[in-house]
Amino acid sequence: MAEGRRDPQPGDLIEIFRPLYQHWALYVGDGYVIHVTDEEASSIFLSSSSISATRAKVKMELLKDVVKNDNWRVNNKYDRSRTPRRVKEIIRDAEQWIGEEVSYDVLTNNCEHFVTELRYGEALCDQVEEAINGGVIAAALGIVASVAAFAARALLRR
Structure with missing residues (x-):
C-alpha cells in the first residue's frame, strides 16, 4: 500500500500537514505537484484553507516549495475503497488545469476534492x-x- 510513503510516484496524492489543516496535492513526477491554492491568502497558514475564499488557482510547483518546512507523506487513502484511474489519464487531466482559476469552497470544493477527483474520478x-x-x-x-x-x-x- 502506498499510504505513508515518502517516495512519491506519478499520480500519488500528497498530504501536507499544515498547522491547522491538511493541504493536498497530486504528484506528477520529477519533483513536481499540481495543487489548488488560494493566492489571495496572506500566509501559508491560510493558503487553501481560507473560509472566505471563493476562487483559487491551479498551480504546478516543486513539492519542496509547496511543503516548505511542514511534514508530508504519500497518502492514497481511498485506494482501499476505490480504484484509481490510469496514471496517464490522471496526469493528463491534472496538467489541463494548470493556470486555471477555479471555484473554491472550503466545505464542498477544496484542495482534497480537487486531487481525489483527478485520482479516482470522484471528489472526496x-x-x-x-x-x-x-x-x-x-x-x-x-x-x-x-x-x-x-x-x-x-x-x-x-
Missing part, C-alpha cells in the same frame, strides 16, 4: 466530514454538559 474529502462530525459531537457534548450542570443546580436547590 474526509477532512471536511471529520470536522463537521467533530463539531456535531462537540456541540452535543456541550449540550449534555449544560443539561447536567442545570440538573445538578436544581438538585442542590432542593
Whole structure:
C-alpha cells in the first residue's frame, strides 16, 4: 500500500500537514505537484484553507516549495475503497488545469476534492466530514454538559 510513503510516484496524492489543516496535492513526477491554492491568502497558514475564499488557482510547483518546512507523506487513502484511474489519464487531466482559476469552497470544493477527483474520478474529502462530525459531537457534548450542570443546580436547590 502506498499510504505513508515518502517516495512519491506519478499520480500519488500528497498530504501536507499544515498547522491547522491538511493541504493536498497530486504528484506528477520529477519533483513536481499540481495543487489548488488560494493566492489571495496572506500566509501559508491560510493558503487553501481560507473560509472566505471563493476562487483559487491551479498551480504546478516543486513539492519542496509547496511543503516548505511542514511534514508530508504519500497518502492514497481511498485506494482501499476505490480504484484509481490510469496514471496517464490522471496526469493528463491534472496538467489541463494548470493556470486555471477555479471555484473554491472550503466545505464542498477544496484542495482534497480537487486531487481525489483527478485520482479516482470522484471528489472526496474526509477532512471536511471529520470536522463537521467533530463539531456535531462537540456541540452535543456541550449540550449534555449544560443539561447536567442545570440538573445538578436544581438538585442542590432542593
